[in-house]
Amino acid sequence: MNETSPTTQAGDLVQLVSPSNKVYLLRLKPGEKLETHRGVLAHDDLIGVPWGAQVFTHKGSLYFLLQPTLNDILREIKRNTQIMYPKDIGFVLMSLNIAPGQVVVEAGTGSGALTTALAWAVGPTGQVISYEAREPMHNLARKNLERLGFLERVTLKLRDISLGFDETGVDALFLDVPNPYDYMAQARRALKLGGFFGCILPTTNQVERLLPVLHQHYFAFVEVCEILLLYYKPVYDRLRPTDRMVAHTGYLIFARPVAPHERSAQAEPATLGGEPEGEPDVDDSEA
Numbered sequence: 307m308n309e310t311s312p313t314t315q316a317g318d319l320v321q322l323v324s325p326s327n328k329v330y331l332l333r334l335k336p337g338e339k340l341e342t343h344r345g346v347l348a349h350d351d352l353i354g355v356p357w358g359a360q361v362f363t364h365k366g367s368l369y370f371l372l373q374p375t376l377n378d379i380l381r382e383i384k385r386n387t388q389i390m391y392p393k394d395i396g397f398v399l400m401s402l403n404i405a406p407g408q409v410v411v412e413a414g415t416g417s418g419a420l421t422t423a424l425a426w427a428v429g430p431t432g433q434v435i436s437y438e439a440r441e442p443m444h445n446l447a448r449k450n451l452e453r454l455g456f457l458e459r460v461t462l463k464l465r466d467i468s469l470g471f472d473e474t475g476v477d478a479l480f481l482d483v484p485n486p487y488d489y490m491a492q493a494r495r496a497l498k499l500g501g502f503f504g505c506i507l508p509t510t511n512q513v514e515r516l517l518p519v520l521h522q523h524y525f526a527f528v529e530v531c532e533i534l535l536l537y538y539k540p541v542y543d544r545l546r547p548t549d550r551m552v553a554h555t556g557y558l559i560f561a562r563p564v565a566p567h568e569r570s571a572q573a574e575p576a577t578l579g580g581e582p583e584g585e586p587d588v589d590d591s592e593a
């Protein structure tokens with residue numbers, strides 16, 4: 307083992323992964339213990355250990371000590387709602403241009419999967435304000451964020467967004483509610499001009515309903531897309547896709563709140579920007 311490898315510290319979020327892929331996610335706290343179905347591990351024995359090391363329970367069962375990715379963290383989130391999938395969240399973070407120090411509003415909080423990713427992306431200097439209408443979801447999201455150490459970056463509000471958002475001039479706003487078309491006036495008031503709007507919807511019917519409302523409220527540069535992720539079995543002499551895939555989660559819709567056109571008779575804000583270009587053209591002339 308390389309002696310210069312960085313080691314774990316008290317307070318780190320770590321994951322223990324068994325050879326059969328059973329995963330435990332925990333924050334290291336001196337004096338605490340983790341009880342697994344294959345024996346007990348003292349946190350003290352996991353502090354100051356190189357990342358990637360093998361560690362053993364009191365019964366001698368093996369786990370690997372790994373730094374969890376955001377993807378790992380989101381998979382382990384306790385949930386009482388459908389949560390957004392990492393494949394969608396990754397593209398949302400890029401498309402809403404989420405970066406350290408930004409102020410982002412979202413609804414509904416649900417179990418807090420997207421909230422966690424937003425908190426991770428805005429960093430300690432940013433703020434996420436998350437609205438949720440139902441108390442059980444609001445409470446579970448709070449527990450999840452507290453356990454992961456992200457609560458300081460997040461303000462959780464128990465409120466139906468039909469009553470509006472308190473914030474104005476925010477950098478980005480995302481809606482994961484079934485009827486975003488009913489809240490576009492509220493979203494428009496909260497966002498700064500030229501900011502970033504996004505939402506996720508499971509059916510094309512809902513997307514069809516949203517598009518004209520975006521137009522009415524001067525959201526332009528509209529994009530609609532769907533992210534498909536196919537895993538492969540990593541077997542060197544039998545490389546092939548896994549047998550099952552998550553075929554559909556939702557459609558992602560992105561748009562920018564722009565100034566109403568001066569000559570409003572000709573204004574076509576929702577179509578500004580024309581057809582989305584998608585991936586840059588590939589020169590296949592040599593193929």
Ligand SMILES: C[S@@+](CC[C@H](N)C(=O)[O-])C[C@H]1O[C@@H](n2cnc3c(N)ncnc32)[C@H](O)[C@@H]1O
Pocket residue numbers: 387388389390413414415416417418419420421437438439440443465466467468482483484
């Ligand atoms: C699918 S869940 C959101 C999941 C969340 N994005 C995540 O990744 O964990 C949708 C949530 O929106 C909430 N919701 C629906 N309509 C709402 C409204 N008008 N105001 C606030 N929350 C609302 C629901 O109670 C539910 O918890």
